[in-house]
Amino acid sequence: MKYCSECGNPVIHKIPDGDNLPRHICEQCDLIHYQNPKIVAGCLPIWNEQVLLCKRAIEPCYGLWTLPAGFMENQESLEEAALRESREEANANLELESLYSVISLPHINQVYVMYRAKLLDLDFYAGPESLDAQLFNEEDIPWDLLAFKTIDKTLKRYFEDRKKGEFTVYNSVISKRNRLGEKVDIIR
Amino acid sequence: MKYCSECGNPVIHKIPDGDNLPRHICEQCDLIHYQNPKIVAGCLPIWNEQVLLCKRAIEPCYGLWTLPAGFMENQESLEEAALRESREEANANLELESLYSVISLPHINQVYVMYRAKLLDLDFYAGPESLDAQLFNEEDIPWDLLAFKTIDKTLKRYFEDRKKGEFTVYNSVISKRNRLGEKVDIIR
Numbered sequence: 001m002k003y004c005s006e007c008g009n010p011v012i013h014k015i016p017d018g019d020n021l022p023r024h025i026c027e028q029c030d031l032i033h034y035q036n037p038k039i040v041a042g043c044l045p046i047w048n049e050q051v052l053l054c055k056r057a058i059e060p061c062y063g064l065w066t067l068p069a070g071f072m073e074n075q076e077s078l079e080e081a082a083l084r085e086s087r088e089e090a091n092a093n094l095e096l097e098s099l100y101s102v103i104s105l106p107h108i109n110q111v112y113v114m115y116r117a118k119l120l121d122l123d124f125y126a127g128p129e130s131l132d133a134q135l136f137n138e139e140d141i142p143w144d145l146l147a148f149k150t151i152d153k154t155l156k157r158y159f160e161d162r163k164k165g166e167f168t169v170y171n172s173v174i175s176k177r178n179r180l181g182e183k184v185d186i187i188r
Numbered sequence: 189m190k191y192c193s194e195c196g197n198p199v200i201h202k203i204p205d206g207d208n209l210p211r212h213i214c215e216q217c218d219l220i221h222y223q224n225p226k227i228v229a230g231c232l233p234i235w236n237e238q239v240l241l242c243k244r245a246i247e248p249c250y251g252l253w254t255l256p257a258g259f260m261e262n263q264e265s266l267e268e269a270a271l272r273e274s275r276e277e278a279n280a281n282l283e284l285e286s287l288y289s290v291i292s293l294p295h296i297n298q299v300y301v302m303y304r305a306k307l308l309d310l311d312f313y314a315g316p317e318s319l320d321a322q323l324f325n326e327e328d329i330p331w332d333l334l335a336f337k338t339i340d341k342t343l344k345r346y347f348e349d350r351k352k353g354e355f356t357v358y359n360s361v362i363s364k365r366n367r368l369g370e371k372v373d374i375i376r
Contacts, residue, residue, distance in 0.1 A: 001193040001194070002193065002194055002195070002196070003191055003192065003193050003194070003195065003196035004191065004193070005189040005190065005191050005192070005193045005199075005212075005221070006189070006190055006191070007190075007191070008190070008191035008196050008197075008198070009196075010196070011193075018316065021261060024193075033193070034259065035262055036226045036227065036259055036260060036261065036262060037227060037260055037261075037262055037264075038224045039224065039225060039227065039299060071222070071224055072224060072225050072299075073209060073224065073225075074223055074224060074225055074294075074297040075294050075295070075297065076225075076292075076294050077292035077294050077361040077363065078290065078292045078299060078359075078361075079292070079361065080294070098359070099290060099357060099359040102266065102287060102290065102301070104264075104265035104266045104267070106262075106263050106264050106265050106268070107263070109262040109263065111227060111260075111266060111301075113290070113299075128206065168356075168357075169287060169356075169357040171266075171286070171287040173265040173266075173267065175265065
């Protein structure tokens with residue numbers, strides 16, 4: 001951020017009075033421009049024993065497989081975002097079952113929120129951001145070709161929970177760097 | 189948003205090619221400025237049978253009671269944000285127990301994420317954004333003086349769950365207006 005989005009004057013980067021983190025501040029109109037993490041909402045769509053995955057037609061991770069998910073929009077709920085992304089990426093008709101994973105990614109300022117969902121029919125097909133949309137049995141999941149660690153963890157946890165016959169919310173952190181800039185790797 | 193934060197030129201508000209929602213777009217540098225919901229992270233701090241509440245020293249809801257919570261920052265996890273806010277607002281030393289409520293507020297572009305937490309000592313005191321910090325038994329909770337509906341719902345659910353002896357994640361939506369601008373009131 002270089003300019004104030006309200007008045008167009010250059011911003012400076014400093015710690016405001018009473019704060020403890022540097023912010024982009026407009027000295028012309030006194031506005032503080034906060035930047036906050038974004039939510040990625042999505043679904044884990046299930047048809048009998050199978051999971052619906054999408055092959056990405058966009059960067060990052062073009063050509064790799066993922067669960068349908070994307071940035072939550074203003075004016076929508078997590079549930080609406082998860083369903084919308086599943087329609088956009090896989091034209092999937094889903095019924096949400098329950099909140100399933102909540103994963104922070106502090107190094108990229110994202111929080112993933114995934115829902116277990118029942119696929120209502122087989123009329124799905126790849127949307128413009130997907131090259132393909134396919135159902136996979138557990139043994140056929142392309143583990144080495146998954147786009148994101150959040151997807152890998154959510155799927156692995158799902159298959160474990162399914163064996164146990166109980167689905168509890170999976171809350172975790174996947175981190176590459178802490179607030180002090182130290183490299184860490186917390187995966188719970 | 190009136191000006192591009194990268195180049196300082198005026199932005200226009202229109203639907204980009206391949207998108208379905210209007211965005212702030214800079215026609216000079218082609219940047220699309222997305223706006224997304226913010227996460228409010230916080231704690232439900234417990235000391236024996238009592239809950240720690242803070243009396244707000246800032247607007248909105250100056251003088252009303254709340255659980256310690258605030259906007260999640262970049263570079264932190266939900267857990268870190270919940271603990272940081274509890275330290276800032278009540279100087280509370282907490283140990284997180286588990287994710288407890290995940291509540292969307294689409295009409296104000298927020299998602300609340302609250303953790304159950306154990307208060308480790310009684311050395312808490314009001315921080316600069318609080319007028320007071322106090323422990324309350326269930327029967328003494330100032331229900332009519334709570335700052336936000338999210339706090340009311342989280343506390344009510346907590347006391348219900350405590351009677352049952354089981355705490356499951358509470359996922360809900362509190363909405364005043366849907367995406368079409370129609371007034372609705374969904375509270376699950």
